[in-house]
Amino acid sequence: MSTLALRTRRVAEIAALHADEVDREGRFPAEAVAALKAERLLGIQIPMQFGGESAGMSDIAEVCFALGQVCTAAAMVFAMHQIKVASLVTHGLDSDWHCSLMARIAEEQLLVASSTTEAGIGGDLRNSLCAVEADGEVFSLTKEASVISYGAHADLILATARRNPQAPTSDQVLVALMQDQITLTMTSRWDTLGMRGTCSDGFLLVARDVPLVQVLQKPFAEIAAQSMLASSHLLWSSVWFGIASFAVDRARAYVQGEARKKPGSVPPGALRLAEAANELQAMKGTVIAGLKRFEMAQGNVDDLSSIGFAVMLNNVKTTVSAMAVDIVQRALGIVGLAGYKNGTPFSLGRALRDVMSAPLMISNDRILANTANLLLVQKGGSQLMSA
Template structure:
């Protein structure tokens, strides 16, 4: 089961079939270790090694910088495939490529940032994300820590609530206030490699699901060349790239996790029907609901992806309230639909789905998807959206 997104690029070094086959190979290894990753709450090292072997961590880097120029659609399909195999691996892949997209679209030919991207492609470096701090409650458009000058270098000290897979990453992409006297929302985006920073663990990661993302809290201390701070305003990066790409890739990963649960419900329902002499088993209605929720999620993702790719070179259209509302709500809607699909799959399977053992268990998928509505909390997103749209006119016609 694939989302069948369009890959939409004639400049990609690898064709869609080749990329899909490589993603499938990595997903097979991720699936083989998913249970132990979840049980032990450990980083999916085998899956990440497979992603490196398949050259997928640098796939979206432009060809001129040593990558493949892989499209967002190809990455979304990979997130879906990985989500069906191992939720933590899929989310790590999605977060990594969201940061890569920000560098690709907003480096503006800066030689230092281009050099970082060359290293990512050549060495298959894994980039972590640090956008939340202890005092901002998950508000990624507000930073407490500031970039400061120290001679020929910049320094940054940041108390990060979480840095997903921070201890295992080869670099980090982080937000910060532009300067010590800048406002909380006057932010910049920075990219640092491991030699530029140290991490001091502040908290652990003992959670219901997404256990392999190892999203511990850290004190991030940076000393680096000032060129590692992107010149572009973060407000533009956030609206035009960070939010659209993250919401599309996260949603694709969640849809993949939901697809895994639905597949288990399908197998259970078919088995129950055979045992009942072909009669429809009682749980079939829940299976039907699971399928419906998954189809709705996939349709929303595909529509958002098509729209984003169509508008990608039009900053004004990306900044428009209509697009921002749609891409923001994609995260809210898909996170809830994917969770609904997994919940319906568990009800379709009954006790066999509820159990943690057995071929029909959907406990891991359900626990992983419980993170989706609270990863940047849906309530926060909806509150911010209500403020932004309060003064906008309500559509006067169906197709306005």
């Protein structure tokens, strides 16, 4: 087993111990995140020259998958952190300040949160109302952030904002705000069906006298297209694959238990298990193909921002999120009441509630509408083993 796998397993063991409580109380998975820091997993994506491990997307996806099987809140926090780090690693190398931030993330194991959602804009990543208001060498920013996942627990927040108060809503930049540079006033509480431990509360975010060097000068449009789209769809998909795998594992254990009770006959749930395992394998193939395609495209800006690549990633997200829900429901059908009930070795309630978020976090309808638009110009004819 690789060191990364061993470190991941140690975190997963701790995360598993607290997962039910994190869910029940809707609290931050503090123990799991402390373990991620202790195992120095928050900085693995940072380039080695800044003290990280230059881990690729597949390595990070592996951690997301492992945590997704035991504590989806911890898995999502890790995934969202790495999505933000991906933006820094991909787009921050030209800025001295952001390079030193990367070194700090690796050294101090800082947890990075994201603030894109805004009152009046909703979940539309590519528009902002709030704006960077520069005054000499510093700026201020006030954002009605209707959702900041684990905002109250993060060491820094990467927030989208209009480049200046005159800019159109789509001319955005990404600003890094350290915890001691902002005040967060909670405006809504994240009390949800599932994914309760991500603590995606709403806040009024106010930043004052922040040095302008903390604004990433690259247009956010490029950051979104070249790193965020891929990293979020692929890492979230890996978390969802973890949830679905967990559910199939429980269904398999249940069917095997039934088989041992009545030797010589195949339990009725075995056929349904075969179907669920079949779908799980197809889901895995979709996630892995997406990861491989991303790693092939890495560094190639034209490829990463091409229509074919965006269509592929959109399809990974919509396919995998729908399959994840379906697989967990199938597993529940196999296990029956032992899965419906909390506190049994086969309970699936938390997994089902958590996975229901998958088609909703970035609504599949919004993504399909985007794909529909892209398909108006995409041409066909690629080869089996190409994109």
